[in-house]
Amino acid sequence: xxxxxxxxxxxxxxxxxRIQNVARRIIAKKNQNNKMVVVxxxxxxxxxxxxxxxxxxxxxxxxxxxxxxxxxxxxxxxSLLSMALDAMGHKAISLTxxxxxxxxxxxxxxxxxxxxxxxIIRKYLKEDKIVIVAGFQGINExxxxxxxxxxGSDTTAAAIAGKxxxxxxxxxxxxxxxxxxPRLYPNARKLDFISYEEMLEMASLGAGVMxxxxxxxxxxxxxxxxxxSSINDVPGTIIKESxxxxxxxxxxxxxIDNNDAMITLNHVPYSxxxxxxxxxxxxxxxxNIDMISQTSPQDNGVNISFTVPKNELSxxxxxxxxxxxxxxxxxxxxxxxxxxxxxxxxGMRSQSGVAAKIFVLLAKAGIQVExxxxxxxxxxxxxxxxxxxxxxxxxxxEFEL
Amino acid sequence: xxxxxxxxxxxxxxxxxRIQNVARRIIAKKNQNNKMVVVxxxxxxxxxxxxxxxxxxxxxxxxxxxxxxxxxxxxxxxSLLSMALDAMGHKAISLTxxxxxxxxxxxxxxxxxxxxxxxIIRKYLKEDKIVIVAGFQGINExxxxxxxxxxGSDTTAAAIAGKxxxxxxxxxxxxxxxxxxPRLYPNARKLDFISYEEMLEMASLGAGVMxxxxxxxxxxxxxxxxxxSSINDVPGTIIKESxxxxxxxxxxxxxIDNNDAMITLNHVPYSxxxxxxxxxxxxxxxxNIDMISQTSPQDNGVNISFTVPKNELSxxxxxxxxxxxxxxxxxxxxxxxxxxxxxxxxGMRSQSGVAAKIFVLLAKAGIQVExxxxxxxxxxxxxxxxxxxxxxxxxxxEFEL
Numbered sequence: 128x129x130x131x132x133x134x135x136x137x138x139x140x141x142x143x144x145r146i147q148n149v150a151r152r153i154i155a156k157k158n159q160n161n162k163m164v165v166v167x168x169x170x171x172x173x174x175x176x177x178x179x180x181x182x183x184x185x186x187x188x189x190x191x192x193x194x195x196x197x198x199x200x201x202x203x204x205x206s207l208l209s210m211a212l213d214a215m216g217h218k219a220i221s222l223t224x225x226x227x228x229x230x231x232x233x234x235x236x237x238x239x240x241x242x243x244x245x246x247i248i249r250k251y252l253k254e255d256k257i258v259i260v261a262g263f264q265g266i267n268e269x270x271x272x273x274x275x276x277x278x279g280s281d282t283t284a285a286a287i288a289g290k291x292x293x294x295x296x297x298x299x300x301x302x303x304x305x306x307x308x309p310r311l312y313p314n315a316r317k318l319d320f321i322s323y324e325e326m327l328e329m330a331s332l333g334a335g336v337m338x339x340x341x342x343x344x345x346x347x348x349x350x351x352x353x354x355x356s357s358i359n360d361v362p363g364t365i366i367k368e369s370x371x372x373x374x375x376x377x378x379x380x381x382x383i384d385n386n387d388a389m390i391t392l393n394h395v396p397y398s399x400x401x402x403x404x405x406x407x408x409x410x411x412x413x414x415n416i417d418m419i420s421q422t423s424p425q426d427n428g429v430n431i432s433f434t435v436p437k438n439e440l441s442x443x444x445x446x447x448x449x450x451x452x453x454x455x456x457x458x459x460x461x462x463x464x465x466x467x468x469x470x471x472x473x474g475m476r477s478q479s480g481v482a483a484k485i486f487v488l489l490a491k492a493g494i495q496v497e498x499x500x501x502x503x504x505x506x507x508x509x510x511x512x513x514x515x516x517x518x519x520x521x522x523x524x525e526f527e528l
Numbered sequence: 529x530x531x532x533x534x535x536x537x538x539x540x541x542x543x544x545x546r547i548q549n550v551a552r553r554i555i556a557k558k559n560q561n562n563k564m565v566v567v568x569x570x571x572x573x574x575x576x577x578x579x580x581x582x583x584x585x586x587x588x589x590x591x592x593x594x595x596x597x598x599x600x601x602x603x604x605x606x607s608l609l610s611m612a613l614d615a616m617g618h619k620a621i622s623l624t625x626x627x628x629x630x631x632x633x634x635x636x637x638x639x640x641x642x643x644x645x646x647x648i649i650r651k652y653l654k655e656d657k658i659v660i661v662a663g664f665q666g667i668n669e670x671x672x673x674x675x676x677x678x679x680g681s682d683t684t685a686a687a688i689a690g691k692x693x694x695x696x697x698x699x700x701x702x703x704x705x706x707x708x709x710p711r712l713y714p715n716a717r718k719l720d721f722i723s724y725e726e727m728l729e730m731a732s733l734g735a736g737v738m739x740x741x742x743x744x745x746x747x748x749x750x751x752x753x754x755x756x757s758s759i760n761d762v763p764g765t766i767i768k769e770s771x772x773x774x775x776x777x778x779x780x781x782x783x784i785d786n787n788d789a790m791i792t793l794n795h796v797p798y799s800x801x802x803x804x805x806x807x808x809x810x811x812x813x814x815x816n817i818d819m820i821s822q823t824s825p826q827d828n829g830v831n832i833s834f835t836v837p838k839n840e841l842s843x844x845x846x847x848x849x850x851x852x853x854x855x856x857x858x859x860x861x862x863x864x865x866x867x868x869x870x871x872x873x874x875g876m877r878s879q880s881g882v883a884a885k886i887f888v889l890l891a892k893a894g895i896q897v898e899x900x901x902x903x904x905x906x907x908x909x910x911x912x913x914x915x916x917x918x919x920x921x922x923x924x925x926e927f928e929l
Contacts, residue, residue, distance in 0.1 A: 143584045183544045185615035195607035199600035206596035214586035
């Protein structure tokens with residue numbers, strides 16, 4: 128008998144009716160001779176509502192207490208789903224992250240999974256129960272409740288599937304992975320397959336469908352991850368290992384991210400020590416740097432640009448203030464009015480000139496590029512949000528996305 | 529340095545402002561050189577709202593899942609209070625029932641506390657933290673989350689105070705214990721002191737202020753329990769050991785309970801075995817029998833009347849059906865339109881004739897009594913709800929309550 132791990136997101140369990148709908152889908156899958164493990168997010172806007180209360184009380188609520196607060200959301204959804212399954216005649220058991228032994232490490236509100244005690248899940252599966260696990264949460268070495276940050280429930284699902292060596296199905300409010308967001312470009316193509324690597328680049332760039340950590344885990348354990356709609360029965364997209372002999376499209380996908388700000392440091396002393404100290408301080412605050420671009424040194428040092436999530440900007444500013452006090456030559460500039468456009472494709476590995484081709488396209492459209500970084504299968508451009516629509520269009524048409 | 533355990537009920541933490549108000553009260557007490565342990569209920573109607581969702585999903589949701597669901601309520605309130613204290617500059621830590629090692633036994637939704645691991649609380653108190661504990665909940669031997677049933681947060685507070693051998697203060701939406709409910713009789717007297725025994729009788733009879741389990745624990749560990757308003761600073765009532773030499777009032781209090789139904793069994797075979805089997809079956813279903821009255825045997829057996837909470841009536845009916853099938857001579861009758869009026873007083877021990885006096889009062893007022901039971905310090909009468917107001921009045925006037 129197969130085990131299947133299914134994950135349903137917040138909007139899929141946003142009401143009593145939707146929870147009942149999810150219960151019916153689980154039962155249908157179970158009746159196809161599967162043992163079911165289900166990972167849930169909190170209902171609809173529940174997490175946001177809880178956070179709103181927290182920020183009414185404090186500008187800077189302790190993150191341990193934030194985790195204590197918001198981890199209740201999944202506990203509500205899992206118990207209600209368990210009741211719905213019971214009412215439909217199927218044995219089920221709901222388990223919190225701590226109960227299922229999801230051990231985490233790292234900072235509160237963005238912890239990482241260290242290990243999962245699959246014995247507990249296997250025990251209940253043997254009792255022929257549908258096991259319902261609270262996504263997004265775990266327990267750290269101090270026995271404090273932790274949460275996994277954005278996309279945490281996807282990560283929980285992938286980690287459990289990895290541990291159980293079984294299929295992972297992510298049901299969400301989109302019906303698969305598109306070459307680019309259909310809201311940005313209505314003619315966007317839905318992909319039947321995408322490689323872990325391409326999806327990783329897409330996810331970390333804000334494709335919005337899945338968080339990169341879940342895909343990394345899928346890749347690590349070589350678990351195919353199926354992404355599909357929790358409402359329709361339209362076929363979704365399978366994220367899996369890339370097939371070596373398959374002729375790859377030059378660009379598989381295009382992603383836009385409006386959540387980052389760009390910080391530029393000028394006159395940084397040309398010393399790897401200063402640069403290292405700077406990024407080390409940012410890392411210690413758990414600030415996610417994405418693009419980094421450093422220009423060749425000039426007389427008065429080097430210039431470094433990098434992007435950080437806007438919601439981590441206040442933490443980053445503290446470091447900026449500290450470092451510019453320590454190194455008074457350095458000045459800094461923050462631009463929040465930017466957007467990041469990235470193109471991803473395994474085909475880039477074997478074919479050159481993609482960056483050049485896009486530069487030409489953007490130039491023809493009169494779009495200014497503020498920053499560029501490249502990797503083996505990805506190129507990212509920082510442009511003005513006002514230019515976003517035009518840029519997406521010219522690239523999508525050219526590369527038949 | 530003293531330790532003080534304070535408990536705040538649901539209406540005391542029903543909004544952000546009220547939580548902040550509670551935080552200020554805790555800080556004031558802490559500044560009087562006390563180490564603080566605070567037990568909280570869920571915010572306002574939170575538990576009811578969660579239960580409403582559960583019953584939208586199922587007529588009979590599994591009780592394990594009910595506990596999983598409703599235990600989130602306290603987790604929300606404790607984390608918010610911890611944030612409020614932090615914002616006011618005081619270190620605090622919130623802990624769930626499982627985290628604080630509140631081990632429980634018995635059935636889900638009405639578990640009993642077996643033990644508390646006070647080491648965890650003491651450790652955080654030593655770190656000079658205000659320890660905030662989720663009331664009403666614990667963990668059983670299977671590591672499932674459990675809840676303690678009605679008045680559970682009071683029980684949590686008393687149990688922690690008992691374990692720490694310190695004062696217990698219960699803050700609620702009434703400003704103390706009254707001789708009878710002021711809503712029933714506006715001239716009711718507030719008591720400065722009441723003995724554990726009297727309060728136990730008052731509590732189990734629906735005085736509504738505190739649950740009897742908390743008082744039992746107070747009595748067992750000889751911890752005085754102070755009951756007062758969480759809003760006003762009016763002095764409340766201390767529940768403590770009765771002072772032997774104190775001249776006791778004949779009646780300390782009068783309580784009304786509208787939550788019970790009366791079941792009468794007719795033609796029960798005159799055999800202790802049958803009666804025992806009957807009540808044993810009810811006990812196995814955890815049904816709380818309160819009054820039991822058995823009349824002297826006649827030719828066709830004995831008649832037995834007893835009261836059960838109305839919300840346990842459907843469980844009780846299953847037993848009735850089973851037993852009347854097994855013993856076809858027995859017939860039964862259920863009356864839901866009843867109310868229970870009880871008078872309590874340690875003074876009854878030394879003075880006789882209270883029951884007679886009340887019978888006369890009720891007869892003069894034309895009030896029919898359906899059932900009577902007596903104990904050493906309590907007499908209970910089952911009457912019609914329509915007669916309740918009149919009965920309260922004549923007794924309150926006569927005994928100067």
